[in-house]
Amino acid sequence: MKYISTRGQAPALNFEEVLLTGLAADGGLYVPETLPTFDRAEIATMAAMDYPAVALHIIRPFVADCIPEQDLADLVRDCYREFRHEAVAPLVQLGSNEWLLELFHGPTLAFKDFSLQLLGRLLDYVLERQHRKVVILGATSGDTGSAAIEGCKRCSNIDIFILHPHQRVSDVQRRQMTTVAGDRIHNIAVQGNFDDCQAMVKASFGDRSFLPADRNLVAVNSINWARIMAQIVYYFYAAVAVGAPHREVAFSVPTGNFGDIFAGYLARQMGLPIKQLIIATNRNDVLHRIMTTHTYARGELQHTLSPSMDITVSSNFERLVFDLYQRDGTAVAELMHRFQNGDISFSDTAMAEAQRLFSSQCVSDEETCQLIYDVFEASEYLLDPHSAIGVKAARDRRCDSLTPIITLATAHPAKFPEAIEKAGVDFEPALPHHMLDLFQREERYSVHPNELAAVQAYMAVNINA
C-alpha cells in the first residue's frame, strides 16, 4: 500500500516510511492511495472475532507489504493485552437503541491508548529490523503525553521526551506520565504554558542540530497515519456487535482534531454500513462552524470542562478536505496556504458532500453538566465530560430511533473529577483498582526554564546510547 500527501507534491511512501514521518515534505498529511474494502459477508464474520482478531483483519491490508502477517498478529495481541477488560472496548447500553463504546480501559484511561499502544510497538518493530534508534518528542496538555509514554515504555529503540507546562496539568495527569519507570522515558516540566511547550517542539523539528547524528526525530501527535488506522478498528468491532452489516448503525464522536471521527469516515468508505456520523464538539466549535457556515475560521481558544477537545485548528480535517475536493492536491495546497493568513470558504459542492456525510453539534459546559447529571439520575452511569458531549449530540441529532446509535466514550470519569462535581453529581468517581496507588508511586521529572537552549541541552545529554 502506498501513502500520498494531501497537498500532492511530496513523494509517495510505503507504510514503514509513513510510520516514521510526521508532516509530508509539502506540509500535507499522508493518506492511503486507495482504501481496502470489505463486503457484507466478510464484515459479518467479524461478529465472531475478539478485538485483536478484528484489529488484525482491518490493519493487515494497510501494512501488508511491510510486516509479515504472523508478526502483526503477535504485535496486535500483545498490544491489547494491556487493556483491563476482556472485551477491550465493551459496549454498554444507555437507552433504547442507544449505546456507549467504552474506550477507556487502557493504561491511561482514555481512548488515545488504542492508537499509541499500537504505534509504540509498530515503531519498535520497524526500528529493530532497521537497526535504528529514534527520539520521540512531544508536548502535552494532559492525555496524549501519558498515552505516548505508556505506549513506548518497553521500546528499546526509542527515547521519548514529553514536555508539559509546569504546574499546569492535573496531578493525576502528571503522575500518569512521571511515575512510569524507564531509562528512556524523559519528562520535562517547562516553566511556561502549553503553547510554549509546543513552540519548543516545533522549533526542535525545524533545527535538529542538538541530536546525535544517528538519531531521527519522530512525532506522535494525531497527524501520524498509524494512529488513525488503529482507530478504524473499533468502529467495525462495535457495529457488528449491534447488528451490522445486517443493520445500519450511527455513531456520535466527541472530537477536536477530527482524528477519531475521520477514522469513522474511513470505516464507512471501507464498507461498514454507517447511516450517520455525528461530529460532537465543545465550545471550541470550529468543526461545527465549518458545517453550518462553510467557512474554516480560527476562533478564540476557550477553556472548557472537556480540555482534551480545546483546540482552535482541527489538523486532521485536511484529510477530509482532500476527499471533498476529489483528491486534488493542488486545490488543497492552495486552500491551506490561504488558511495560514485568514479564513477560507469551501465550495458548495464540497460542503454538500460534507453535509451528506456528517451531522454536527456544539455542546456548552452547562449542557455537558446537565447531561452528566441526567444520565446519572436515570441510570447511575457516570459519564466523563468528553463522552457526555457525544451523548448529548447523539440524543439531539440522531436521524431516527430505529437505527442503533453508538457514542464513543473517550475517557474514564475519574480523570475529570472537576466536571463531575460541577455537574452536581454527589458521587466521587474512583480510579480503577490498578491505579489506586498512583499517589504513592515515585515521580521522575525535571523542571526547566522556558528556554529552548536549556531544554535542548538537557535532551542532548540524556539520549541513551
Ligand SMILES: *Cc1c(COP(=O)(O)O)cnc(C)c1O
Ligand atoms: C484527544 C481526545 C479527544 C479528541 O480526539 P480527536 O482526535 O480530536 O478526535 C476526545 N476525548 C478525549 C478524552 C481525548 O483525550
